[in-house]
Amino acid sequence: MATLVNYFGIGKQSHRSLDDVHMNLEVLKYCATVLFGVSTKFVDNFGRPRLNFVVDASPSLCRVLDQCDKIAQKFSVESGSKSEWRHVVIKFGKYNYPTIRVHMPIMFNGGIEQIMTELCQRDCSGSTQKVVFIGLETAELINLIRPGTLVDAFFSFGSYDYQGSAGIRLVAKKLIIYSEE
Structure with a gap:
């Protein structure tokens, strides 16, 4: 944690155990290209889809994420975990393109499943509008975030x-989705 604090210039922090760590470092990735659209392949214990998608990762973002990954893995081992570590930057294809998986949390609120990620759409003129779903509109979401789409992602680590x-896990707080029109 101290290394991350120094890296990001956050200042003095109190020590917390790995179980308590939820790094709220807001990271902005400019214009990532969606490689694999929204997947609903995996479900949670209640049968709700775990929404995620894969984007390309710039070299500078990979360097930051790799450092965060090393530090988190070290804390995991030091806390006694014997689990297999899954790196946040995934090498893809025969050329080992760096990619990252972005997760979109879902909350159950008053009988309705809701996406917790703030979604915005930006058109060619630069105008940005908030996208509002009532409930979990998986089909519309899949259509909105499809391969080749450009996105800006604000995310935290979990x-x-x-x-x-x-x-x-990279948890999307806000996505700005660029319209093709």
């Missing part, structure tokens, strides 16, 4: 250690 796998 650590996990579950069923033999551990790592950090």
Whole structure:
């Protein structure tokens, strides 16, 4: 944690255990290209889809994420975890293109499943409008975030250690989706 604090120039922080760490470092990735659209392949314990998509990752973002990944993995091992570590930057294809998986949390609120990520759409003129879904509109979301789409993503880190796998998850707080028109 001290290394991250120094890297980002945050200042003196109190120590917290790995279980308590939820790094709220807001990171902005300019114009990532969606490689694989929204996937609903995986579900949580209640049968709700776990929404995520894969984007390309710039070299500078990879350097930051790789450092965060190393530090989080070190804390995981030091806390006694025996789980297999899953790196946040994923090498893809025969040329090992760096990619990252961005997760979109879902909340159950008053009988309605809602996407917790703030979604905005930016048109060619630069005008940005908030996209509002009533409930979980998976089909519309899949159509909105499809391969080739450009996005800006504001995300935080969430650590996990579950069923033999551990790592950090990139959780989207806000997405700005660029319109093709």
